[in-house]
Amino acid sequence: MREPFHPSADSLDLVAILAALSDPTRLTILIRLAEADAAIRCGDFTDLATKSNLSYHFAKMREAGLVSLRSEGTSRFLALRRNDIERQFPGLLDQLIASAKRMEDKPLNSQSAAPTDAAESKPQRKRV
Amino acid sequence: MREPFHPSADSLDLVAILAALSDPTRLTILIRLAEADAAIRCGDFTDLATKSNLSYHFAKMREAGLVSLRSEGTSRFLALRRNDIERQFPGLLDQLIASAKRMEDKPLNSQSAAPTDAAESKPQRKRV
DNA sequence: TCCATTGTTCAATGGTTGTTGAACATATGA
DNA sequence: TCATATGTTCAACAACCATTGAACAATGGA
Numbered sequence: 362m363r364e365p366f367h368p369s370a371d372s373l374d375l376v377a378i379l380a381a382l383s384d385p386t387r388l389t390i391l392i393r394l395a396e397a398d399a400a401i402r403c404g405d406f407t408d409l410a411t412k413s414n415l416s417y418h419f420a421k422m423r424e425a426g427l428v429s430l431r432s433e434g435t436s437r438f439l440a441l442r443r444n445d446i447e448r449q450f451p452g453l454l455d456q457l458i459a460s461a462k463r464m465e466d467k468p469l470n471s472q473s474a475a476p477t478d479a480a481e482s483k484p485q486r487k488r489v
Numbered sequence: 490m491r492e493p494f495h496p497s498a499d500s501l502d503l504v505a506i507l508a509a510l511s512d513p514t515r516l517t518i519l520i521r522l523a524e525a526d527a528a529i530r531c532g533d534f535t536d537l538a539t540k541s542n543l544s545y546h547f548a549k550m551r552e553a554g555l556v557s558l559r560s561e562g563t564s565r566f567l568a569l570r571r572n573d574i575e576r577q578f579p580g581l582l583d584q585l586i587a588s589a590k591r592m593e594d595k596p597l598n599s600q601s602a603a604p605t606d607a608a609e610s611k612p613q614r615k616r617v
Numbered sequence: 618t619c620c621a622t623t624g625t626t627c628a629a630t631g632g633t634t635g636t637t638g639a640a641c642a643t644a645t646g647a
Numbered sequence: 648t649c650a651t652a653t654g655t656t657c658a659a660c661a662a663c664c665a666t667t668g669a670a671c672a673a674t675g676g677a
């Protein structure tokens with residue numbers, strides 16, 4: 362399979378990185394990669410979304426320079442580009458991972474104090 | 490002027506925060522607020538975008554819980570919600586600010602090594 | 618060789634985003 | 648009171664995003 366384009370370490374763009382992580386599915390992918398501390402087969406994420414949708418999310422993360430993708434047989438493996446990101450933005454990735462974990466523990470369900478005053482709520486899109 | 494809605498400290502959502510910062514204009518606003526270490530008048534950002542566009546960006550940041558907005562006379566003041574963010578995501582804000590500063594120093598112009606192989610480039614939208 | 622696995626690409630679709638100018642609101646000062 | 652300064656809201660618009668199912672590509676067995 363054709364190896365896809367990966368941005369060089371020193372062309373990493375913070376805006377792209379943050380955009381790539383401002384999505385619940387991709388944040389979850391990040392957490393799993395961080396906890397595994399190793400490459401993960403793409404197929405191991407199929408609980409998160411459909412195959413084609415995952416392909417889309419992987420591409421987003423790859424284009425942002427967050428992950429690298431390599432083929433092995435009929436499978437594909439996803440790996441965090443820890444060193445490259447650390448070089449450009451020291452400390453950032455660990456902090457993002459820590460915050461993401463903290464978020465998944467308390468998944469925003471704790472609706473503190475009656476929000477009677479028509480508080481705006483994020484749509485949290487899913488079905489189309 | 491009607492005081493707008495501000496999300497409570499413990500309803501801060503990481504996805505919203507990252508989305509709010511995945512934009513060059515808003516990252517610049519963040520940097521200025523951090524460097525000033527004080528509230529800044531909205532009018533002091535008019536070099537970044539039109540008035541109405543700034544209003545939009547301020548709202549995004551406010552809804553994400555990044556900043557608070559308060560009126561004073563005919564002016565409005567924008568302030569970083571440091572403490573609230575720190576409580577929910579300790580260390581995150583400082584790290585984001587540091588990364589943002591690091592980015593503005595080397596503003597992505599350093600096109601290292603001839604990218605002859607049709608590398609994809611982010612459109613970096615501006616005009617409409 | 619044929620088939621099953623694994624993942625990508627494509628077109629379509631509906632929602633969201635960033636941007637603009639014009640109109641509006643609100644407070645201050647002459 | 649009337650004008651000025653400062654921001655907000657609105658409708659409109661193009662670009663982009665997340666999602667889907669169907670079709671496609673490539674690899675590794677039976």
